[in-house]
Amino acid sequence: MLEIPHLYHLATASEWDADATEPYTVSTLGRSLEEEGFIHLSLARQVAGVAEAFYGDQDVVLLRIDPAKVTARVQFEDVPEAGDAFPHLYGPIPREAIVSATPVPRSADGTLDFTGLLPEPI
Template identity: 75%
Template sequence: MLEIPHVYHLALAEQWDPTATEPYTESTIGRTLEDEGFIHLSLARQVQGVADAFYAGRNVVILRIDPAKVGARVEFEEVPEAGDAFPHLYGPIPRDAIVSATPVPFGSDGRHDFSGLLPDPI
């Protein structure tokens, strides 16, 4: 498996069930792993841009994931519109791979405020 730091996934708060035990399979807003073929992930430096572009005004939970525990392939794939390569997980997220799941507050500017939620530099 590829040696990478923790990866992150933004989950809609209304869809996140902290008591669930089955693997997490939501890929992105309105699409599952089955629909998309992979689960969208981000590095810490990419999270704010993803939140701004796709989750503005929505209540989200940030999932911090240990890629060594996912058991499926993580590939970095170029997203031309973003000018960056994003990690994609080609399988479900086992619950034991989720290091933390934290609701993300909004800052005074109305954007998601990840201060203190991302241990890696953004």
């Protein structure tokens, strides 16, 4: 049986509320699910590139999401600028689908450091 990989979402530290009980609805950098139409997600191999492109100067929290506990449709859509297809969630992220929420540290050069936070590439 094929194991479904976890999906990931980068939340700014100011947007993430670990104590909230409502589903998470921030799509990206302050834009809501309602404004954007979906929530931007990533596969593990895509996270660092997304962080570099959009979150370089932000303090971020890496949300690891169990796709089996997501109730809305996840659709992979091509992002030509990135040369890849990214998962988009067409609904909120249920809190029970969030496996972990980990603040991402910075390396000595100031970049976000995902060492040990993501699975190793196969």
